[in-house]
Amino acid sequence: MRHAESIRRQFSAASAAYAVSAVHRGGPDLDALIAAAGEIRGRRVLDVGAGAGATALAFVERGAEVTALDATPAMLETLATEATRRGLVPPSARIGDAAALPFEDAAFDLVTCRVCAHHFADVRAAIAEMARVLRPGGLLLVEDSISYEDDVQDTWLNAIELLRDPSHVRNHAVSEWLAMLAAAGLDARHLSTFGVRLEFDDWTARMNVAPADRERLLALLVSAPVEVRDALEIGAGGDWTIPLALFCARKSERRGSCSGERADDQPSSRSLRNG
Numbered sequence: 001m002r003h004a005e006s007i008r009r010q011f012s013a014a015s016a017a018y019a020v021s022a023v024h025r026g027g028p029d030l031d032a033l034i035a036a037a038g039e040i041r042g043r044r045v046l047d048v049g050a051g052a053g054a055t056a057l058a059f060v061e062r063g064a065e066v067t068a069l070d071a072t073p074a075m076l077e078t079l080a081t082e083a084t085r086r087g088l089v090p091p092s093a094r095i096g097d098a099a100a101l102p103f104e105d106a107a108f109d110l111v112t113c114r115v116c117a118h119h120f121a122d123v124r125a126a127i128a129e130m131a132r133v134l135r136p137g138g139l140l141l142v143e144d145s146i147s148y149e150d151d152v153q154d155t156w157l158n159a160i161e162l163l164r165d166p167s168h169v170r171n172h173a174v175s176e177w178l179a180m181l182a183a184a185g186l187d188a189r190h191l192s193t194f195g196v197r198l199e200f201d202d203w204t205a206r207m208n209v210a211p212a213d214r215e216r217l218l219a220l221l222v223s224a225p226v227e228v229r230d231a232l233e234i235g236a237g238g239d240w241t242i243p244l245a246l247f248c249a250r251k252s253e254r255r256g257s258c259s260g261e262r263a264d265d266q267p268s269s270r271s272l273r274n275g
Contacts, residue, residue, distance in 0.1 A: 043110055044109045071096065076093040117144040124184075137252060
């Protein structure tokens with residue numbers, strides 16, 4: 001309950017900022033997720049951790065029957081406002097916990113979860129729930145910020161994330177994601193990796209980071225070990241690049257490949273800029 005309160009507190013204050021955040025509103029990573037979904041029109045889609053609605057509304061625009069779930073009422077209110085601004089019918093909205101989804105088994109054709117799973121207190125339980133509400137043969141598309149297999153890089157990245165946002169739990173490495181998805185009985189593939197450039201001032205302002213913590217964050221970034229500075233592409237002013245990964249996971253027996261899947265099943269890399 002304490003973690004859920006932390007999430008609501010953090011994101012109630014930040015909901016308007018997330019609605020206009022270049023990182024969240026769109027870009028090649030969202031395009032890749034939509035492409036991996038294949039045919040969308042008429043499909044029953046659940047967007048878990050919908051936030052200000054960038055992913056949910058992209059599917060609404062393409063004719064899907066969308067349900068948006070988030071733990072923070074203010075985020076869903078922002079989503080509804082954004083839908084109206086864009087001339088769209090707002091998706092069905094539900095307040096809920098990703099680890100205890102308020103839906104029947106096999107209720108959806110497609111479940112999406114974009115750039116929010118690092119906030120889940122129990123990500124394995126959330127994956128199991130997302131698998132449960134998928135119909136047999138249904139598709140789960142997860143995209144999230146990830147960490148590194150190297151222990152030093154992993155520790156440094158998660159420390160930075162937690163200092164900036166107390167509701168952060170963990171960025172997982174690709175190998176961890178694939179193991180967790182497989183443990184839920186899903187046939188999973190890592191489709192792509194994206195580098196998202198974060199501007200220090202925008203990144204800290206979006207979560208209303210206190211001045212003292214902002215100074216600590218900048219010090220952590222610029223004084224990081226060389227292997228961390230190289231991996232995160234840390235600049236002198238604290239700008240840095242966070243990796244995102246897109247995973248495609250199908251429930252039960254595999255029925256064709258995930259759309260957009262690379263034949264060699266190796267991750268591709270792309271670079272984004274948060275202007």
